[in-house]
Amino acid sequence: MNEKKPIRACPVCQNNALVELLHSQNFVLPEDHPLPAKYDVVACKNCGFVYADTPADQGTYDKYYAKMSKYEMDYSCANSSLYLDRVAWIIPFIHDQSGSVIDIGCGNGQLLLELKKRGLSDLTGLDPSERCVLDLKRNGIKGIKSSIFSITEIKQFDCAILSGVLEHIFDVSRIMETMTRLIKCRGLLFVFVPDASRYLDFDSVPFDYFNVEHINHFEETSLVNLGLQHGFHTMGLLKTTISLSHTMQPVVFCVYENGGGPAVKWRASSRNCVSEYIERTRKKTGENQNIKRLIETKEEIIVWGAGNYTSRLLANSGLGKCNIVMIVDNDRHKQGTAISGKTVFPPTAICENKKMAAILVVASVFSDEIVAEIRRMGLDNKIILLNCDNGKIS
Numbered sequence: 001m002n003e004k005k006p007i008r009a010c011p012v013c014q015n016n017a018l019v020e021l022l023h024s025q026n027f028v029l030p031e032d033h034p035l036p037a038k039y040d041v042v043a044c045k046n047c048g049f050v051y052a053d054t055p056a057d058q059g060t061y062d063k064y065y066a067k068m069s070k071y072e073m074d075y076s077c078a079n080s081s082l083y084l085d086r087v088a089w090i091i092p093f094i095h096d097q098s099g100s101v102i103d104i105g106c107g108n109g110q111l112l113l114e115l116k117k118r119g120l121s122d123l124t125g126l127d128p129s130e131r132c133v134l135d136l137k138r139n140g141i142k143g144i145k146s147s148i149f150s151i152t153e154i155k156q157f158d159c160a161i162l163s164g165v166l167e168h169i170f171d172v173s174r175i176m177e178t179m180t181r182l183i184k185c186r187g188l189l190f191v192f193v194p195d196a197s198r199y200l201d202f203d204s205v206p207f208d209y210f211n212v213e214h215i216n217h218f219e220e221t222s223l224v225n226l227g228l229q230h231g232f233h234t235m236g237l238l239k240t241t242i243s244l245s246h247t248m249q250p251v252v253f254c255v256y257e258n259g260g261g262p263a264v265k266w267r268a269s270s271r272n273c274v275s276e277y278i279e280r281t282r283k284k285t286g287e288n289q290n291i292k293r294l295i296e297t298k299e300e301i302i303v304w305g306a307g308n309y310t311s312r313l314l315a316n317s318g319l320g321k322c323n324i325v326m327i328v329d330n331d332r333h334k335q336g337t338a339i340s341g342k343t344v345f346p347p348t349a350i351c352e353n354k355k356m357a358a359i360l361v362v363a364s365v366f367s368d369e370i371v372a373e374i375r376r377m378g379l380d381n382k383i384i385l386l387n388c389d390n391g392k393i394s
Helices: 058-069 083-095 110-117 130-140 174-180 197-202 220-229 269-284 287-296 308-316 348-352 365-376
Strands: 019-026 036-044 049-054 101-104 123-127 142-145 155-162 181-193 231-243 247-258 300-304 323-328 343-345 356-362 382-383
Touching: 019 049, 019 083, 019 269, 036 247, 036 269, 049 269, 049 300, 083 110, 083 231, 101 110, 101 300, 110 123, 123 130, 130 142, 130 356, 142 247, 155 174, 174 181, 174 220, 174 231, 174 343, 197 231, 197 247, 197 269, 220 231, 323 348, 356 365, 365 382
Parallel strands: 101 123, 101 155, 123 142, 155 181, 300 323, 300 356, 323 343, 356 382
Antiparallel strands: 019 036, 036 049, 181 247, 231 247
């Protein structure tokens, strides 16, 4: 067993003694990117929780999310099960529709909009992105531009929601302590996170769950432990899946009541599940055949996608040896940055520069949508899908 002294204390039990080293994850990131290009994935030897031992701090992550909000993108569907299933699960726990609800890290506000459709009216969204808060207000929902860690003098709420948030938070203990003050006694806290116990069954691309943003790997046992540590009693758990484009991803829904007791026992479920995921992924992960072919042929390619998947491939595969003539991405936050010495352009630059090279689509989720966009742009470039066996779309 490889052990190390962690940089970061366990987010669940705050243990900062030796941890078990499970995996080291590397990225090649755009120049001036605020987050680390490397971290270790470790398991707490006290409670078994798995997390990224990252050298960044909460302030660094706050600045990153304030500037790099992905919810300004257009690929996600407002009516997808990503929101509808969560709302359907929330509603039965809320017995008073006039009760106050705050969505922490609300993004584009789609979850709050769905709750509004179901009759809830006292709704508030909190997000560090000014664009997201403006979108909320345009839809008639109260919005607060702030990090949960810098918010001051706010009323208590009957319910709070952390939807796709806890996996991103460096200081988990601090946010849970904030929740104890933000939520009324016997109020409810709804949490939705990726389910680390089922990573192995839903791994669409290698190590997709280890990206620069997802630094905590929860499953039901660690969620129960986390709640108990901070006086939250677990009232319900649901292991389910969400649909993102053509992929399915495992999630676990949890609802707490503010007012439980202290933790009495730790279990290592998260450690065991994630360790197996890492081991099996390593065994089945070889050099991608499409990348291998592109290295051999030296064919010019345009890489469409400058996100986590590309960052991992540039650091851990032969993608950097390919003849890349351009990198493009729809995310305006990435445009103008440089990754591996190459500037990231908007997709329109392909037309403007009359680039006829093959387009390598590097996307773990929205590859179908990207292909459709390429064709709508009138481009007849050859398209290569990284995860297709033959790799080509005519």
